[in-house]
Amino acid sequence: MEQGGCVYILSNFKHTVLYIGVTSELYFRIKEHKEKFYPKSFSAKYNCNTLGFFEQFSTIEEAIIREKQIKNWKRSWKINLINEFNPNWDDLFLTLE
Template identity: 55%
Template sequence: MGPRSFYVYILASRIGGTLYIGVTNDLIRRVAEHKSKLIESFTEKYDVVRLVYFEEFDDPENAIGREKRLKKWNRAWKIRLIEENNPNWDDLYPGIGGSQI
């Protein structure tokens, strides 16, 4: 978690559930916002709050480009990407320094 890092992340409602792909420069804060459900949004409506995958980038252009490419992937590819790195679809949020919400 570098000082000028950018992140592409995938949230899931549950194992094999609804997926959400986003980009941020503050992964802990952004996932906390999703988990708190204070903002009416897709993630709030479908309970998509489990951080199951993320990538770190040094600049926003690469992060945004990766987010756009991932959003175009078919569902099977996204699931394979998650399961290659996180086979149990564990919530990675506590492991990056996020508190339980």
């Protein structure tokens, strides 16, 4: 059975740094970011632990394609995407199970 995937955007507290990632296990991956499981990683270094956006796909391959697309966007487009999906920039991790 093929497993789905998610693309996600994390930000730091002041929303000055964005991190785009992809995973097949969103809850556990975001938990790793929050706990700084990889202390030398980009997200740990810049305190990117607020989940501002995520998008689910039926396959991990589709999620990877979308991740690459978003990574090539201008910063303003990424900000607009978050604002459309999550205008208050709430931490969406709290909505995950």
